[in-house]
Amino acid sequence: MKLQQLKYLLAIVDNGLNITAAAERMYTSQPGVSKQLKLLEEELGLQLFTRKGKSLGDITAAGHQVIDRARIIMREAENIRTLAADYFQEEEGSLSIATTHTQARYVLPDIVAEFRKRYPKVDLHLHQGTSEQIADMMSAQDIDFAIATGSAELFSGLILVPSYRWDRSIVVPKGHELTRLDHKLTLHDLARYPLVTYVFSFGGQSSLKRAFANEGLEPDVVFTARDADVIKTYVRMGLGVGIVASMAADCSDRKDLEVIDAEGLFPRSTTWIGYRKDAVLRRFMFDFLKLFAPHISAQQLDEIRRATSQSDIDELFDASELPVRGGCADGVNAAT
Amino acid sequence: MKLQQLKYLLAIVDNGLNITAAAERMYTSQPGVSKQLKLLEEELGLQLFTRKGKSLGDITAAGHQVIDRARIIMREAENIRTLAADYFQEEEGSLSIATTHTQARYVLPDIVAEFRKRYPKVDLHLHQGTSEQIADMMSAQDIDFAIATGSAELFSGLILVPSYRWDRSIVVPKGHELTRLDHKLTLHDLARYPLVTYVFSFGGQSSLKRAFANEGLEPDVVFTARDADVIKTYVRMGLGVGIVASMAADCSDRKDLEVIDAEGLFPRSTTWIGYRKDAVLRRFMFDFLKLFAPHISAQQLDEIRRATSQSDIDELFDASELPVRGGCADGVNAAT
């Protein structure tokens, strides 16, 4: 058994059992891959794939078990290379982050800028998607960090470090009736208007719909979008009242939109940054984590470094002490 | 990076950083091992060991991290070979068990006989030792099963499957005063005689001493031994009253000794069979497990097979429903 054989095996699996495609992906010849697979099967004394004529048909039961373990082996081999690189070339490498639109557009720019200043030689890759897509990316591709809100159940293989909490803000055109209320905004007020908000906010993992339902209200959602920019565009068009993450209601918007703080109307959300339990993190990755969650003390970071399960992390933070991030101030405000 | 290089690396570590010894253990030449180590260090770009002149001095910090991951890789590689063997040669292989004297002498013989009948081609290896020694063996050597009683805290890397419970029995020479009591035996009765019992029974992990202390008694232990045969020998000599596991008071002893059931006097002990969380078990190993814990249903065995942590197992069994094993009947009795 050779590492290369296991690598080829995984390449074949990851390319739909097409040896030719796998060989191309590995920048090697097709007969070489074919032969190594055969050698591996011979050494183990079992078929990893069924054959349909000459083509590969399916993965056998034994094949699945071997593949699972081959993945562990390749991951740990990668971990060894990673930590070697960390000792050798501290400042170089690559950092791939998968995150949602809100984070990518409103939260990360400052952090990324700071990080690039500190580590100009690190290649940064940002991948944007929904929570589900991010979860897929984490298990399929080589993504170092996932950044998202809630949805912890989608990310069971990750260590999730809570970073900050945030509330919703209501966005309306200048001079909208809601800006002239004689009382603090309530859900009843909101329910009287057509709403424009996030797609996922009304999916299973969100609490917006439930917040209305708890008061016996049925909100009139006329439009949903994946990102706040689209929502704000439609609010500007007068389509309805927007509900967005407070971070997304930034200063520049306040020229032609009114922003009403909705703190208290909906449950607070917690945004976290996560990485694979079994991955080795480079030094610059911990630095990125520190930039993204600056409230973490040096001692807590040390504990995070040693953590092997989510419960280690959960013990470390008191949810009610996490900073709350607002919009226009563009910084992190103190918790109320 | 090659699997062989990692194997050599671990061999060097496991032979006290002596390359020559490592080479001999691997049945290969010393310069070959030396060279592969050098190549590995070159590829990774870091020193795995410090050098004292030409000799290896110590493991570097980076070295420790690499070694840990190399162990995972070699273990999974071994797992792949194991499961391949299980598909290919179901009936052949080897099974190493580490256990205590009581199990080896009184419980395992029947089970081993049955297992050998079923799998005559499997090499059986029994290693006997104290709980601590068993724990050492599990982490150092390639032992498939550990069988012991209590001491769960020593075996954190294992999955422990509870097998049966047992009580103590009191062993005295024929005609001893204790056999003529007009009431059920109590700790007070016992405390009036010199006692002969297990060494470990009065160590930290045992509950015997505490049982006496709870009644304000100070037992007079005149002799301790590691195994029941020795204890019984001294009881025969009239040295004192023996306290042994009920399994150890077997039928043949009753010719020249009286056995008094001590059920209720001391807390019941639970004997378990354990295996490494991260090991692949061969089919015949599961069959052995079934022989050792016959109360496990086919469905429970399936759950055990899938279990990845001890808590999965704990949910599976109600401690109060585990069978209680007695002595002379030489079988498993129903729970009281």
Added chain:
DNA sequence: CGCGTTTACGTCGTTCGTAACGATA
């Protein structure tokens, strides 16, 4: 000078790529 590691070198087995062949739809 013994012990242990590294260097040097010749041999042998393995891997790799090209080219040809075989099978399948």
Added chain:
DNA sequence: TATCGTTACGAACGACGTAAACGCG
């Protein structure tokens, strides 16, 4: 006939073992 996998073969590479040199106590 186009696609995909296997077989065949020569060239390059890498691992291994022997022999010898080196450094340390």
